[in-house]
Structures are given as C-alpha cells and as structure tokens.
Amino acid sequence: MPYVPTQYEPVVPAAVDTGTVDSTTVLVVGAGPIGLACALDLGLRGHSIVLLSQNSRLTDGSRALCYARRPLEILDRLGLGERMVEKGVSWNIGRVFFRDKTDPVYSFDLSPVKDQKLPGMINIQQYYNEEYNIEALEALDNVDIRWGNKLTSLEEADDGIVATIETAKGDYEIQADWLIACDGSSSSIRNMLGLNFDGETFHDNFLIADVKFKKEYPTERHFWFDPPFNPAQSVLLHKQPDDVWRIDFQVGWDIDRDEIVKPENVTLRIQAMFGDDVEFEFEWISLYTFNCRQVDRMVQGRVVLAGDAAHIVSPFGARGANTGFQDTDNLAWKLDLIINGQANGSLLKSYDEERSPAARINILNSTRSTDFITPKSKISRQFRDAVLQLSSTHEFARGFVNSGRLSLPVPYLDSPLNSPDTDEWTGGVAPGTNCTDAPVMCGNKRSWLLNHLGWEFKVLIFSGAGQFTVEQQQELKSLANDDIPVSCIFVSEDALAGETVLTDVQGLAAERYGIGAGGGVYLIRPDQHVAARWRELDSGKIRDAVQRATGN
C-alpha cells in the first residue's frame, strides 16, 4: 500500500474566539524538516514556541531522501539520530553507467568511515524524519504545534513581530519576540519582507517515480549518463526504506507536464529500463524543476530565515534539507543566548555571516554537478563524455565524474566568532569547523565524543597525568559559574572530581584533534563547532574566546 500522509487535527486557538492577541517567544513558521528541527532545538532549551503549519497533514512522497553525516549528527543531538539510522537505508556501492554498456564504466565503494557514530549518508523518506520530530515535539509542554494555521500578514517592530494567522474558524493575531521563517522555497514571509531571492532557473525537468518492485534488487546507487532508455539524459536509481526504490529521470525542458506524470507513461519508462516483464507498483510520482537561489540576507530585524526559505539548490548532492538542518543548528544556540539575555541581538549577524557563505558554496557545488549531468553546450558535453570514457579504464579520471557529490558541511573558517590559532597546529580541527566524532569510553561504557559535545559551550581538554596545577584546575571549575557557563570534558587521566572523563581507548580522538605529546585544549560551541584551541591551558584565554564566540 502506498504511504498515506499522517493527518493531524487542525488547531483553532482560543484567540480566534476571544479576539485577544496571542503571544509567544518564538514563532516558527513551517512544519517541514527545518521548521520542526528548529522548534525542537529551541523547545528542548525550554523556550515557549508556537509552530505554524498551514497544512494539517504531512507531505506526500519521499521528498528529501538523503541525509548526510553532519545533519544526522545534528538530529542525533536532538535525540532523533539513532532512530533515523535504524530505519534508514545505507548504501555503499555506487555504479556509474554510460550509454548502452550493460557493465558499469566504473563502481565505487563508500564503505562506512569507521569509528564515527553516524554513517556518511542514509536514505530515508522525509515523512519519517517529520514523524519522529513531531513525536519529540508533542512531548514538550512549551511547544504548541498549530496545524492548519496560516500566516497571512506580518508587522515588524523593534522588539518583535505581530502576525495575522488564518484558521478554518477565523483569524487571530499573535505577538512574538522572534519569527523564524522555515516556510520553504516559495516562502511568503520572504515576500512580505521584500527580500530578494536572486539566482538561476534551470531549464530542465526531473520525473521522480517511487516504486516497489516484486523482485529483489541489490541495495546500490546506479547512475546512468545517456542510457538507451533515456537518450541524452540521466537516470538515477537508489533505495529507500520499506523496499521502495526512487527512480529519477531527467526529462528535459520541452515536455507535456500533464502527460508525462500519468502512471501509464511512467510505466513505459520503467519497462524500457527493466524490461517489459518488470512487476512493480507506484508509491509516488512527481515532476520537478529547480532553481539555485539565495536570499540577500538571512536576518531582518526580528525575523530569521532558514532552510529553503533562504536558499534553494539543485537536488544533486542532497544539499537542500541537509543544509537547512545546519542553519537551525547554527541559529538555535545564538537565539537561546539572546532570549536569555546572555548575548545581545547583534550575535544574530553571525548567523548570516556563517550560513550565507555556506549557502553560496552549496549552490556552487550543486551547480557544478548539474553542469556535469546536464551539459549546457556541445563542448561541455564532449568533455563530459570524454571523462566518462576515460574513467572506464583509468581510475585517475573518476574523480572528474560528478553525479552529485556527498554533501559535506562548509566550515566557518572566516567567522568573526572564531579566535584564530596562536599556537602551531598540524591537522586537528581548525576554528570554525564542526567537530569530528571519535569512539571513546565513558567510565566502562562505550560512547562517542560528539554525544558529549553541544548544547552549551564545552572545553575539551586533552592532557597527560599531572599536567595541570591545582590552581589551573580550580580556575577551570569556576568557568561553570560564568554568565555563559562552560563545562569541561576531559580526555585525560587528570580530571576534576564530578566532571566528565572520557578515555580515548583507540587514540583516535587525539589523532583527529591533532594532539601531540603536549596535550591540547579546544573550546567547542553549542553547535559542536570549534571556537578556539590552544596547546596550553589558560582559563583567561578561554573566557576571552567565549566572549568573542558570543559577540560580547
């Protein structure tokens, strides 16, 4: 049976009848993956949140299907990661086909990078992510999910916004200190604010068919360039949970949009691909075209844009939802400090300074994949085909083949929140970069480094025994009582009583953090990014770096 989107009860708040102005601290608009993650991140921090969804059911179809490691790490911090990985499908073998050759021009193995908790990429239907997130939100008293509530107008003030919300039973007004627009690629809030959304429209269409086959196929990703069953175009096949396969046909610009999505016509395509006797049933059929666009600024006064509302990319390389999660990861801790009065509003500027360049690089990467997959000129097609031919016999050429790159996080190397290195470092994790995971022991339990980082500022201390004086240790302990508290994680034999101590049993944490014989100290932001690092322990420098990382 095809998936039936989960229905929720439309909400009619009391304000509709009473006519009073409702209020909340943070109004999140849009209950897609990004709005949900944003509401959960801020909700778990205890803030009062109203989450609006203009629909009262989840999206149909698999949609955002591929989740890369960094977004999974973010979802894991929010408590959803393990469930996603358990349900999701991991694929390691990818095969690239060209023209009518039945053997792949080459194959690759993305075997899981060992010794990190989360895999490099999983496939899982968007609605599972949404369902898991909604369940977590429903457990929070401070989060109010309002299905069937549509924001129709917006007034901005210095200290917040007032929005008019439409429900099935009438309108009401709500005052919020902050508004986070996660209302998708055609964001109405972006339009209300009059923000530019410049970029490029790609004159191409892609047809998605999610199908269940009667017969088993190997869990591999197959990508065809110019195959006989879709001449001069591309086709992508990969697997989802529940034995569903996604087939993604490039179909060109000049098409009859109504005809092409008719099941009987999609069936012909699938038969051309797998043979006339192929047995399957449809889960979902969808036609999409895409744009690469970016808003000129992600923050305007008390309104913040995140996810597709702020930037949209081509689907190659799975950078849509994946980069959106990184927006809210970046935003939530900053807004938390601002709401709590621990940082001033100008800290939000760094959200734009860190995430806008990331969006630009995502657009660059996905545009490069698009240009390889759908060459725009004769010469670029000649180069593309030459690389594919060369890669069949020469491994060195395979690096040029771009059928979508794994989505990797963009580090904030130039962020004003970083304290630049003053010591010599070889390798390790540079300021502005997300922390790398490593296996550790916590007491006698197997654990992962990243599960001990995040939510607040942490100092990660690598040291040998007897390296720190008693005074230094007392100073460290006092960091926990600062306005912006900092707690300590020791990868050391020299820890303070009552602090978290991790044992680097395989030595991988020290290796990944560039720790030599002399030890090292990392200041880690609440979003698991490095703010600063030193070879020597100096609580004065830690305090300065915390101030800098919070815009104070």
Added chain:
Amino acid sequence: MTQYLCRKPNLDDFDEVYQQIVDMHVGLSEEESQSANAKLIFTLANHIGDPDVIREAAEIARENTLQWRDEVS
C-alpha cells in the same frame, strides 16, 4: 601575483612532443579527435595536480585565442 605555471621553455625536444600530440590524432575522426584532446587535457591536469597551474594555463589558452579573434576581424 605569484605565478605557478612554468613560462620558460621547459622541454629538451620540442619537435618530439609536438609530433606526439599530432600523432595522437592519426586515423581519428574529427569528433574522436575532440574526444582525444579532452582526454589528454584531463590526463595532464591530473598529473599536474595543481589548480593554480591549470588556471594560468587556461588563461593563456583563452586570452591568446581571443587575441587572434580580434586580429582576424
């Protein structure tokens, strides 16, 4: 600006290399020659392994071509 690309003569036997490049195309159709040229470029690019060198080489190739376009018109 720092230059990474070697701009001095750097071959002992230019005639040999010239002939190698021309001979690569013997018996190929025009389209196959285009393909062989592209493959040669990618193979050398990988060997060079330095995007700055390739960028400078591409600039030389493009600018020289545009100069000749202007001279012809």
